[in-house]
């Protein structure tokens with residue numbers, strides 16, 4: 153009898169397949185509404201990927217050239233809309249660098265505190281959304297619950313839940329409320345506890361781990377050449393955090409660690425974010441201990457800072473000053489400057505060109521996730537279709553920022 | 557921060573470095589556009605500079621100057637922790653000849669930045685692997701970040717509905733009327749076209 | 752359950768029946784089983800997330816099930832800025848939805864373009880597709896969102912397709928500072 157196992161070439165067994173084109177997004181739930189990925193698939197693995205952004209281009213830079221320097225604040229809020237306060241602080245610092253202003257100590261601590269709260273909300277949203285996209289809905293609900301607590305503080309301070317527009321050139325719109333420290337001290341441990349529970353639930357879950365581990369690996373060197381910054385870069389083991397490397401505000405006076413990943417895979421990016429949350433908590437508790445309870449918040453510089461409301465109504469000088477600042481805008485000295493801070497996703501830079509008038513000549517933002525999204529196609533090429541979701545979730549692309 | 561880097565550049569390239577300045581700690585070198593790529597390679601490879609991370613690349617339009625467009629590059633060195641801003645000026649007043657070498661072979665991360673600069677300011681990068689629009693759609697005409705592009709000149713991809721089709725009034729007050737919400741100090745060279 | 756025209760109880764039994772108009776019953780059913788398609792593009796999506804999550808819990812209003820396929824959903828939430836580039840996508844999604852379908856403009860950007868009055872933003876989604884309820888705010892607070900949903904439910908119940916705007920409950924301009932009632936009347940049109 154003839155043997156049944158005739159020698160067949162491997163290749164003959166495989167059905168011929170044509171590359172298939174698949175269009176992911178721009179309105180796909182995991183694409184955050186604003187990215188389109190055109191894929192060429194062979195079977196289920198991706199042979200080519202074209203990441204297209206720009207679906208949320210809102211002309212930020214053009215709009216900035218139309219108002220005064222202060223009128224840019226609402227626009228920067230809506231760049232990285234998960235952590236608006238960090239953008240506010242970053243932009244305020246950039247303009248102050250150009251004017252040579254240094255805000256009083258109390259304001260520096262205050263900005264740091266609000267910034268760290270915003271960073272927490274950023275990381276919570278990112279980790280929560282990522283878990284949700286992988287099917288774990290409970291951690292998402294917990295993360296949002298924790299985020300609500302943080303937003304409660306921010307609302308108490310600024311009056312707005314999300315888009316605060318709270319920064320000002322040379323200070324903040326309002327001094328901290330009396331209950332601020334108490335609120336932070338009370339809330340942050342609860343947030344961290346919720347996060348611990350999320351972490352436990354996710355990191356003991358085989359499915360979750362399997363989908364993250366060894367997926368989307370990028371080496372530190374590649375990440376640097378791509379211009380990656382922030383948690384994504386640190387997950388690849390590169391120790392670069394603007395807060396440590398070039399301390400601004402009071403970051404050189406507080407004690408915190410910069411968590412680093414080893415492999416640079418999706419799990420590392422997730423873990424770095426989770427660990428950074430704990431570090432934020434540490435920073436916040438130190439801020440609460442050290443922030444002075446009284447003292448000025450705004451600089452005393454009539455060229456840039458609005459006068460007290462009470463004076464505006466009672467003295468003519470203050471009225472004129474107020475009128476000039478609001479109608480013509482603060483005159484920022486001529487020159488150009490690049491200022492950078494650590495945003496939620498990495499180095500958030502502002503390159504400002506001033507021609508000495510009350511209107512910016514050019515405001516250029518360096519959004520961290522623009523560069524990170526640039527590397528996306530490299531990460532997903534060669535992987536399976538289902539890996540896109542965790543990888544994309546872990547780089548935390550924020551449309552408003554990425555598309556300007 | 558890195559004035560040493562500036563002097564090293566001047567030493568090496570001499571006349572190709574047109575201007576240098578250090579304003580508020582930002583070191584800037586304006587270089588000859590023809591040697592853009594060569595200088596970038598040097599920035600990356602020289603052991604005293606080793607600028608390994610591209611931070612940002614953008615165009616700044618100065619319509620009253622010649623050459624008109626400034627291409628501004630920011631780089632950072634993760635090992636030496638210093639920064640540099642490098643600029644080149646290109647293009648005449650009609651933006652003809654606004655071309656410069658692509659830096660993708662030097663830092664892979666500038667790929668999208670160059671696409672964006674091309675899209676927004678209209679600078680062409682020679683040797684870029686895939687120079688397409690990135691933020692705007694392919695049908696878009698013009699380059700919105702040039703000063704002569706009116707901020708509200710829209711180019712809709714699909715026609716808007718008319719009121720007859722909708723059956724309800726669609727007219728709303730524009731959030732920014734000609735003199736509403738904007739400062740009086742608004743610069744006149746930003747035309748707000750009538751439509 | 753719509754307008755009950757007659758109720759009958761059978762003598763000596765706890766059972767009985769009620770009659771109503773079929774249309775009314777249908778819209779009652781529709782009103783409490785909204786399947787939503789969140790077309791989330793921008794910052795407003797953050798507030799949308801909050802509204803879906805435990806504290807505000809949109810599920811109380813029978814609208815918790817998001818369907819990410821336009822063919823299975825009947826409310827389109829347009830959440831965030833619509834850029835010119837996104838406009839064809841939005842219209843296509845709207846066209847794919849089955850009748851009956853409703854559209855909610857979530858946030859100022861979706862309603863009128865917001866403060867992005869420039870070359871890239873569509874000044875309101877009603878330039879592209881019809882809209883039923885506008886929720887102003889940048890971003891609107893979750894309470895306003897729930898008001899918007901309730902307004903839409905009222906409209907569904909009364910079969911009114913004219914657009915409506917969510918007003919603040921507390922109208923600061925009103926000298927009496929009375930509560931502004933949601934327009935629950937059948938006319939649905941605010942004066």
Ligand code: SF4
Nearest residue numbers: 794795858859860889
């Ligand atoms: S209305 Fe405001 S919060 Fe909502 S998408 Fe527009 S800018 Fe963002």
